[in-house]
Amino acid sequence: MSLTLDNYQPAVDLIWKEVINIVEPSQAVDIKNASFAYQQKKVLKDVNLSVPRGDFATIVGPNGGGKTTLLKLLLGLLKPNSGTIKIFGKPPEKNRYKIGYMPQYSHLDMQFPVTVMDVALMGRLGKRRWDRYSTLDRDAASAALGEVKMDTFKKTHFNALSGGQKQRVLIARALCSEPELLLLDEPTSNIDQESEKDLYNILKRLNQRMTILLVSHDLGFTSQVVKSVICVNRQVVIHPTTTIDGTMIKDIYGGDLKMIRHDHRCCEMGHIHD
Amino acid sequence: MGLLASISFGIIGTYVVTKRISYLAGAISHSAFGGIGAALYLNRTFGLSWLDPMMGAVASALAAAIITGLVSIYAREREDTVIGAIWSVGMAAGLIFIDLTPGYFEISSFLFGDILLISSKDIIMVLVLDAFIVTSTLLFYNRLLAVCFDDEFATLRGINAHGYYIFLLCLTALTIVLLVRIVGIVMVIALLTLPAAVAGKFTTRMWKMMLLSIFFCMAFNTAGLGLAFFQGLSSGPSIIIIAGLTYLVVISLQKFKEMVKKG
Numbered sequence: 001m002s003l004t005l006d007n008y009q010p011a012v013d014l015i016w017k018e019v020i021n022i023v024e025p026s027q028a029v030d031i032k033n034a035s036f037a038y039q040q041k042k043v044l045k046d047v048n049l050s051v052p053r054g055d056f057a058t059i060v061g062p063n064g065g066g067k068t069t070l071l072k073l074l075l076g077l078l079k080p081n082s083g084t085i086k087i088f089g090k091p092p093e094k095n096r097y098k099i100g101y102m103p104q105y106s107h108l109d110m111q112f113p114v115t116v117m118d119v120a121l122m123g124r125l126g127k128r129r130w131d132r133y134s135t136l137d138r139d140a141a142s143a144a145l146g147e148v149k150m151d152t153f154k155k156t157h158f159n160a161l162s163g164g165q166k167q168r169v170l171i172a173r174a175l176c177s178e179p180e181l182l183l184l185d186e187p188t189s190n191i192d193q194e195s196e197k198d199l200y201n202i203l204k205r206l207n208q209r210m211t212i213l214l215v216s217h218d219l220g221f222t223s224q225v226v227k228s229v230i231c232v233n234r235q236v237v238i239h240p241t242t243t244i245d246g247t248m249i250k251d252i253y254g255g256d257l258k259m260i261r262h263d264h265r266c267c268e269m270g271h272i273h274d
Numbered sequence: 275m276g277l278l279a280s281i282s283f284g285i286i287g288t289y290v291v292t293k294r295i296s297y298l299a300g301a302i303s304h305s306a307f308g309g310i311g312a313a314l315y316l317n318r319t320f321g322l323s324w325l326d327p328m329m330g331a332v333a334s335a336l337a338a339a340i341i342t343g344l345v346s347i348y349a350r351e352r353e354d355t356v357i358g359a360i361w362s363v364g365m366a367a368g369l370i371f372i373d374l375t376p377g378y379f380e381i382s383s384f385l386f387g388d389i390l391l392i393s394s395k396d397i398i399m400v401l402v403l404d405a406f407i408v409t410s411t412l413l414f415y416n417r418l419l420a421v422c423f424d425d426e427f428a429t430l431r432g433i434n435a436h437g438y439y440i441f442l443l444c445l446t447a448l449t450i451v452l453l454v455r456i457v458g459i460v461m462v463i464a465l466l467t468l469p470a471a472v473a474g475k476f477t478t479r480m481w482k483m484m485l486l487s488i489f490f491c492m493a494f495n496t497a498g499l500g501l502a503f504f505q506g507l508s509s510g511p512s513i514i515i516i517a518g519l520t521y522l523v524v525i526s527l528q529k530f531k532e533m534v535k536k537g
Contacts, residue, residue, distance in 0.1 A: 097432070108423065115478055125417065
């Protein structure tokens with residue numbers, strides 16, 4: 001095909017876009033045709049997903065549908081059997097310092113002898129060659145704890161905190177390394193409504209400077225703050241939050257379900273069911 | 275000897291308790307018996323007079339540490355089976371080797387320990403081990419802490435968590451082999467974990483727990499030896515009984531305190 005005046009400009013734009021994408025990738029997450037199986041069991045099939053910089057996306061889906069697997073693929077803890085996964089244009093293990101990760105606290109040993117500050121400082125480990133923490137590290141950890149309003153608990157035993165406080169400390173630990181992408185695994189499980197609200201306020205503020213991806217099984221609540229929803233059940237589908245409706249949920253969960261409204265916009269008398 | 279060894283035991287015991295690998299440590303200690311048997315057999319049958327039973331113990335304990343470490347990293351669902359197998363096969367191999375070896379051996383000193391048989395060479399070995407473990411802990415304290423607390427997160431921060439884990443297991447293996455001299459293979463786990471378990475009840479930081487468990491380990495050793503000496507009992511079991519009773523008392527008191535608090 002020869003370049004005529006008509007198609008010349010779009011071609012240049014396309015090339016230019018490609019160049020910019022290499023230098024400063026606009027996609028925080030870019031997955032192409034990735035599949036993953038544990039031995040024989042296919043967990044994720046032909047995943048195509050891109051999450052732009054600055055997005056606040058929540059990953060939802062039934063248990064066993066592959067949410068955790070997707071998260072581990074994004075972290076580079078698992079490798080896809082086929083396809084590619086890029087975080088800011090590079091394989092996840094090459095860009096680990098740009099990723100902050102908050103695991104579920106339930107897998108941690110609660111008797112472990114660490115203080116809140118000890119836990120937060122762990123987020124600074126990757127930044128140094130030597131094992132000792134510097135004043136800079138301590139300042140960064142304090143600042144991160146301040147950000148989640150836990151800086152008054154520095155010397156408290158991690159075990160003595162409530163569920164919501166533990167989650168916040170783990171977020172601080174993820175923040176200490178100044179990530180550009182924050183991944184959270186079920187931050188809303190095991191905490192009460194009030195802490196959940198605080199948590200989302202913190203995340204909303206953090207979202208102004210970083211991309212946030214969180215795994216949740218609670219679809220209704222998250223839709224108030226998040227910008228897009230990634231549905232995972234063997235396959236992966238991304239929706240902007242405005243298009244959430246019954247058909248989408250039916251697609252993902254299979255079968256006919258009644259949707260429960262969490263938006264609290266109905267009148268005090270309750271809404272009328274049809 | 276007991277006091278010197280307490281330094282290593284207190285530190286490694288703290289790691290074993292907090293990382294919850296006392297079962298792994300048990301397998302390592304029992305597999306050391308396989309090495310002891312093999313060394314005795316090679317020594318007598320092939321005239322390798324330089325081959326000390328303790329060298330065999332070190333070799334087989336290190337091998338067991340690396341195998342159990344790799345198994346627990348890569349095959350999580352079958353971990354306990356493999357560890358159980360190493361545990362008893364190590365023991366069985368030791369007994370078979372001793373059967374094959376001409377002459378009679380007093381194996382009970384390996385199984386249950388005998389502090390009176392300790393030589394000046396052993397003391398030098400303990401000093402070397404203490405120096406090695408203290409240095410390693412000082413050099414890698416924060417990394418080991420992160421690996422023990424949350425190995426997945428440590429990996430994501432660019433730390434070779436698997437490497438540090440295997441390293442920790444090897445340190446555990448070396449400590450256990452030295453500990454065998456005092457309380458024997460069967461009771462090693464108690465002396466490794468009980469001081470740390472007691473210390474864990476009083477502190478909220480890893481390094482304080484280490485210092486405190488060194489102290490408790492020294493106290494248990496001294497009290498146990500005292501009891502053994504004045505009552506004419508075996509030294510190993512006396513130490514373990516005192517450690518066990520202290521642990522029991524500490525947990526009971528703690529439960530009691532909680533109940534009083536609640537009213």
